[in-house]
Each structure stands twice: as structure tokens, then as C-alpha cells.
Amino acid sequence: MTIYKSTCPLDCPDTCGMLVHVENEKVVKIEGDPDHPLTRGFLCSKGYRHLQRMYSSQRITHPLVRKNGSWQAIEWSDAYDLIAERLNHIKQQYGSTAVLLHTGSGSGGLLHQLDTRFGNAYGGMTTPRGSICWGSGYAAQEADFGMLQIHPWSDVLNSRLIVLWGRDPDTTNLHMVPFIKKAREKGAKLMVINPLQIKMAEEADLHVRPLPGTDGALALAMAGVIIEENLHNYQFARSCANYHSYCQLVKNFSLQKAEEITAVPAETIRRAALMYAKCKPASILFGYGMQRYANGGNTVRYIDALAALTGNIGIPGGGANYAHQLWHGFFNDLAGKHLAEKERTLATPTLAEEIINAQDPPIKAIIVTRSNPVNQLPNTKKVLQAFKSAGFVVVVDMFMTDTAETADLVLPCTYFLEEENIIISSWNYYLGYVRKVVEPPGQCKPDPVIFSELARHMNLPGFELQTPRQWLEWALKPAAEKYGLTIEKLAQGAIRHPAAPSAAWENGKFKTADGKFQFCSQEYQGVYEPPTEEYPLQLITAHHRAYMHSQYHNLDKNSSQPMPVEINPLEAEKRGLSEGQLAVIKTPRGKLKVKVSITGRVPEKAALIYQGRWLKSGGGVNLLTPDFIPDLGPGTPFYDCHCQIEAL
Numbered sequence: 001m002t003i004y005k006s007t008c009p010l011d012c013p014d015t016c017g018m019l020v021h022v023e024n025e026k027v028v029k030i031e032g033d034p035d036h037p038l039t040r041g042f043l044c045s046k047g048y049r050h051l052q053r054m055y056s057s058q059r060i061t062h063p064l065v066r067k068n069g070s071w072q073a074i075e076w077s078d079a080y081d082l083i084a085e086r087l088n089h090i091k092q093q094y095g096s097t098a099v100l101l102h103t104g105s106g107s108g109g110l111l112h113q114l115d116t117r118f119g120n121a122y123g124g125m126t127t128p129r130g131s132i133c134w135g136s137g138y139a140a141q142e143a144d145f146g147m148l149q150i151h152p153w154s155d156v157l158n159s160r161l162i163v164l165w166g167r168d169p170d171t172t173n174l175h176m177v178p179f180i181k182k183a184r185e186k187g188a189k190l191m192v193i194n195p196l197q198i199k200m201a202e203e204a205d206l207h208v209r210p211l212p213g214t215d216g217a218l219a220l221a222m223a224g225v226i227i228e229e230n231l232h233n234y235q236f237a238r239s240c241a242n243y244h245s246y247c248q249l250v251k252n253f254s255l256q257k258a259e260e261i262t263a264v265p266a267e268t269i270r271r272a273a274l275m276y277a278k279c280k281p282a283s284i285l286f287g288y289g290m291q292r293y294a295n296g297g298n299t300v301r302y303i304d305a306l307a308a309l310t311g312n313i314g315i316p317g318g319g320a321n322y323a324h325q326l327w328h329g330f331f332n333d334l335a336g337k338h339l340a341e342k343e344r345t346l347a348t349p350t351l352a353e354e355i356i357n358a359q360d361p362p363i364k365a366i367i368v369t370r371s372n373p374v375n376q377l378p379n380t381k382k383v384l385q386a387f388k389s390a391g392f393v394v395v396v397d398m399f400m401t402d403t404a405e406t407a408d409l410v411l412p413c414t415y416f417l418e419e420e421n422i423i424i425s426s427w428n429y430y431l432g433y434v435r436k437v438v439e440p441p442g443q444c445k446p447d448p449v450i451f452s453e454l455a456r457h458m459n460l461p462g463f464e465l466q467t468p469r470q471w472l473e474w475a476l477k478p479a480a481e482k483y484g485l486t487i488e489k490l491a492q493g494a495i496r497h498p499a500a501p502s503a504a505w506e507n508g509k510f511k512t513a514d515g516k517f518q519f520c521s522q523e524y525q526g527v528y529e530p531p532t533e534e535y536p537l538q539l540i541t542a543h544h545r546a547y548m549h550s551q552y553h554n555l556d557k558n559s560s561q562p563m564p565v566e567i568n569p570l571e572a573e574k575r576g577l578s579e580g581q582l583a584v585i586k587t588p589r590g591k592l593k594v595k596v597s598i599t600g601r602v603p604e605k606a607a608l609i610y611q612g613r614w615l616k617s618g619g620g621v622n623l624l625t626p627d628f629i630p631d632l633g634p635g636t637p638f639y640d641c642h643c644q645i646e647a648l
Helices: 050-054 076-094 110-121 135-145 153-158 174-185 199-203 215-228 234-238 243-251 255-262 266-278 296-309 348-357 380-390 447-457 468-483 569-575
Strands: 002-007 017-023 026-032 064-067 070-073 099-103 126-129 161-165 189-193 206-208 282-286 344-347 365-369 393-397 409-412 421-423 430-434 537-540 563-567 582-586 591-598 606-608 642-647
Touching (some): 026 050, 076 099, 076 365, 076 409, 076 447, 099 110, 110 365, 110 447, 110 468, 126 348, 135 296, 153 174, 153 282, 161 174, 161 266, 174 199, 189 199, 189 266, 215 243, 215 255, 215 296, 255 266, 344 348, 348 380, 365 380, 421 468, 447 468, 563 569, 569 591, 569 642
Parallel strands (some): 099 126, 099 365, 126 344, 161 189, 161 282, 189 206, 365 393, 393 409, 537 606
Antiparallel strands (some): 002 017, 002 430, 017 026, 064 409, 563 606, 582 591, 582 642
């Protein structure tokens, strides 16, 4: 048996270090790498299920084409011929931007940027802008700081207070939990701001439960208390842009007004404000759910402003930690933007509508890789309509997902241990290596190989390098020359970014146009879709710890059972609903059959369904969610959605 070091490629803050056991040319065991500086020897449940997914009998192992309503296997050469013929015809008649390239983060890895290089070499395809995950908060921090930076995870050991604002580490960032617990042992306090009763709230010094989508009002009211009590860092705050207009905004935002909006008692808001201002340094760890509303971008800006107001920027143990951009410029450009002659983008939150209505040129083909947009985009009915309107759909995937079901051609890709790659993260500062340890099943090929071969088949420029190893070495060349970072060194274990800061903005130099932190002074706005008599409950479609978006759902034996909807006991009583009862949840977009789960974990006036289950397994929660543009990003405001639950 041989044991190799590797890295988990899932779209997760942790990017776990793994030990992969190979025997007789098969992976027989995967476990945590005890030498990894962050993940330290254990995996989440998804990490331990990699083997189940890798060796699933459901994997597609041969190119498939749809003929007369059924799937037929074809050879790779015939698949490439079909794609080349259709794309060449479309480009000649409509131009290159008549093709939409939809990429995602379903499997991480530096080399996967070659799909975008293919689109650029074609002449420049239409691509989505914004994000389904973090777009609003990302744009918010760019507005405030000029770019995104985070503190190292271990820096919470310097904090006197840790604020989990919309973040649930036990579910989405499991390896952060030991750092938080160690900080608590050293005396740090813990504040949880979340409408849900998450696990860490049980041991928190304070749990604040605002109504979903009202976190911005809470942040403004907390700032008002801090200024009124003269607990702000005036010297730092006055050096920032828009400080006085921000103060005027805060002055007009009373505790009483915030209580009416958030349903948090004024005294609790005051207590949260005093705790944050007095327990310095204080670290804010953002989650992404709290910015999935129409006002999500400015919500993040108001929270950033709290950190600046109290001088918790640029100091150990402080920070407003969302994500970072430190990998930008670290590698050679695999995406090949210089190859594109044209470019066009469509907004992610309204992508289906924009595909349907696109003109000059219309969308005539869609290529999907590393993503499942039919499942993950809002307003699923409209997404299905958009994919049907395109005329030609190609999907690269391991499984017959909801999106693959709409395709004309499905190309089978490898799993991460069947290819070579480098993993980076926007939530930590480590690079990890993925070694090819086994051969793929059937005719599966790595995504980078598929797009490289297709580019050469179509005689596109920019694909002179032949192998994944050559591409990796070329991508790493700047880091190798500057820092001596090579594939051989990465193969020995994860390596920290050589220029990663010990604390975000420790030099006090921001990347904004004037070099200053930018206070947000825009008036507070509520949710886009307010409650009505017909739809009174706010629908939260959160992440489940056992799944990565829509990944892993197809492996469950009970996936055909109605999805659980969690609801507060008082709301259940109003509707005459009992535990385990079948019900219907509906919104203005659609309805789903669900199974009632009654719990105080969910607040009044809200309902919770975990997102990701496939449509053909009774899922498709995005049949319920709205598609509109929020304040910034554009992020995707899934949670800005009201519903009703009725017994069947």
C-alpha cells in the first residue's frame, strides 16, 4: 500500500489536507493529514465520503449524446466533431458571444481555468458576472477596502471577542472550530449573530437573533450606541472617507427603529454594541447567508463600518473577515483573457431571464462545467426555459445532474484523485497539491484535458502546451522564480502564501482610490420581497453540513423522500401542522411537497429548507426562490423570499 498527501477540492473554506491510501491501483482509504497546519488530521463527513462518490455506480464514464429522446454513447472524436461543427456555425452566423460558458467551483483546481481559456480562444464567450454565493459581500468589501483581505485563522487566538456574524463553522467551516475553542480557553468571548439557533450559540456569551435580512439595521444601531457612549476610535475613524456622513446616518437610526425592524430588543442591541466596543481586539467572521438579500451588499458594508469605527482594522485579533484576493497575480494567467476578441456578461441572479432575452447576439449554445445551474440558480422553471431556448447544451460532469438532463451532449470528467492539480482557497492562505494516484474509469478525462483537446481540435490559439504538468509548471513559474515554490515542494505538504499578512491591512494602506477605508453612508433599505398575508414566512434555504450545494445528494438512499421544512412551534400551531406531517410550501414562483419538522432552532416568521437536493429526487428548492438584482455584486438574494406552508 502507498500513501500520498493530497488536498480536498470542494468549494469550502477548509481545503483539507488528506492522506490517500492506494492499493492494487485503487484508492482504499482517505483520512485527514495530521501535518496540515489548518485541518490537522480530520475531515468533515463530505471528505470521508469522497470514496463513495469516486466509485459510485452512477458515474458517467462515456460521452453521451441525446438522440430521439434517449442517450447514446459516442466516441470522444465524434463528440469533438459535433461541438466544433455547432460552435463554428454559431460563431460564423452570430459571433462568439452567442455561446454562454457557465463555469463554477464544483471542483476546485488551478488548471480548471483552462475552460475559460477555451472560451477566450474561441473569440470570447458570454459569461455570468456576480455570484450565487458571495457576490454582494465581495463587492461590498471591494468598495470599503479596495480589495479583500482576511486574518489567518490562528489570529483569533489574539482576539478578546469573536463575532460569528451569520457564520456557522460547525456546518460550513468545521476546522475553524478548534481555533475558536482554543481562543475561548484563553478567555475570548463569543458573540453569535444569527436568526437560527446554531450549535455554537449554545455556548456563546451572547446570541442575537435578528429577523432574516435585517442585519444591516442591527449594525447601524450598534454603531449609534458606540458613538453615543464615546467608545469609538475617533482617531482611526476620522482618517477614513465619508466618516461624518456615516455618523449622520447612524444618528438617525435609533435603537427603537432597529428594534421594530429586527425584532431584537433594544437592550440586547445595546448589550451587543457595548460588548463589541469594549472587548478589543474583536474579530468578525462573516457568513454568506446574511448577504443573500436585496440589501446584502450594504449590510456587509455596515458591518465593515463597525470594525472601522472601533479601530478593529489592521490589528492582530481584529478584522472583518470575509474572503481574500491574495492569489490574484500570483500565477501566470491560465484564463487567457488576452485571447478574447469580444466579451459579454450576464448577471448571475437573473441569468435565466437574460439568456431568454439576449439579443445582438442571442444565446444559441450553452457550455456548462463544474456547476449545476439548473439546480443552483434561482427560479428553476425559468432556468429550464432558458436552457431549452439555447438550442445546443454541452455539460461536463461525473453524474447525470439536473443540468446534464437538459443537455444535448454530456462529457464525462475525472474525479480529483484521477488528475493532477493545485488547490487554492479564498478563505485561507494555503496552497495544496493534488497528485494523480489512480487511472480514471472508462473514458473519463480531466476537464483541462477536455478543453485543451477540443481547442486543438478546433485549431484555436493559446493551447501550445500539451500536458497538465506543463500547464501547472507554467502557471507556477512566477511563484517559482520569486519564492522558489515548485510542484515538488507542494507535493510534500501544503504551503502558506509567502506574502500572506499576519493581520489584514496591518500596514494601514488600503487599495481604494484615495487610500482610505470608505464608510458606507447609504440609507438602510429593507428586503425586496416583504411578507404578505398570503406569504408571511421568510424562507431560508441554507447549506447542509453533509452536502456541498447539490453534490452528494444523489448518493443518498432516502433522497426520494419529501424534503424536511423546519418551522417554529408557534408557526406550526397557527397552521395546525404536526411533526412529520406532509405539507406544501409555496411562493409566488412555485410549490414543493415537504415534510414538517418542528423546532425552536428556527425563529418565528421563518421557515428553513436545506438547498441542493436534485429535482428528480423531489428537491429543487429554487423552484421557490426569486430572481432579481440586489444592491451590490451582483450577488444572488435567495433568502429574500417569502412563503406559506399548508397541510396536504
